Every structure is written in C-alpha cells, then in structure tokens.
Amino acid sequence: MSATFRSLSDSEVRALAADMDRKGYAVLPHYVAPEDVEAARTFVRDEVERRGNQYFAFVGPEPVAHTLPGDLGGSAAFRDILTRLYTIGTGKAAPALP
Numbered sequence: 317m318s319a320t321f322r323s324l325s326d327s328e329v330r331a332l333a334a335d336m337d338r339k340g341y342a343v344l345p346h347y348v349a350p351e352d353v354e355a356a357r358t359f360v361r362d363e364v365e366r367r368g369n370q371y372f373a374f375v376g377p378e379p380v381a382h383t384l385p386g387d388l389g390g391s392a393a394f395r396d397i398l399t400r401l402y403t404i405g406t407g408k409a410a411p412a413l414p
Contacts, residue, residue: 319352319384321391329397333404348384356384 324332324344335342363372380386388394395413402410 319349319387319391321347321388321393323393324397324400326400329400330404332397333401336401336405348388352384352387359383 332342332344374380374385377386377389380389399410399413402408
C-alpha cells in the first residue's frame with residue numbers, strides 16, 4: 317500500500333480541534349480512500365486470525381510498513397495535522413517527531 321494524504325487548511329484543523337474540545341473526538345470524512353480502509357480491515361482481520369484471535373500489539377513501524385497505519389505514520393501531511401492539533405490544544409509547540 318502506498319496511500320497519499322492531503323494537507324488541511326488552517327480552518328479545517330481548527331474545526332477538528334473545536335470538535336475535539338466539544339465532543340472529545342473529531343472525524344475527518346473521506347480523508348482515507350475506501351479501498352485503503354478495506355485493505356486495512358483485511359490486514360487487521362488476517363493478523364487477528366493468524367494469532368488465534370488472541371490479544372497482540374505491533375511494536376515499532378516495521379510490522380505495519382506498507383499498511384494504512386504505516387503510511388499514515390510516515391505521511392508528512394498527516395504528521396503536520398497532528399502537530400498543528402497539538403499546538404492548538406496545548407498552546408505549546410509540538411515536540412519534534414522522530
């Protein structure tokens with residue numbers, strides 16, 4: 317998978333932050349393509365089945381490389397959204413991301 321993610325305008329990021337303040341969460345409709353969501357569902361379902369429906373966790377970026385979570389985590393546009401949300405929410409500069 318090699319999904320691409322768009323940047324958001326300042327007003328879009330402020331709206332997300334306002335939703336988070338008001339409702340405790342925010343939704344960004346259509347940010348991820350439906351086929352990418354379906355591929356992520358399949359990946360998770362397969363991993364759960366492979367582990368006998370037992371609890372598991374992925375540690376580090378390698379296990380999710382080339383998946384939706386891996387692509388999101390590596391996306392400069394998505395990381396910028398998170399950085400801006402942090403700054404709006406805390407009033408402080410976000411820490412540097414690795």
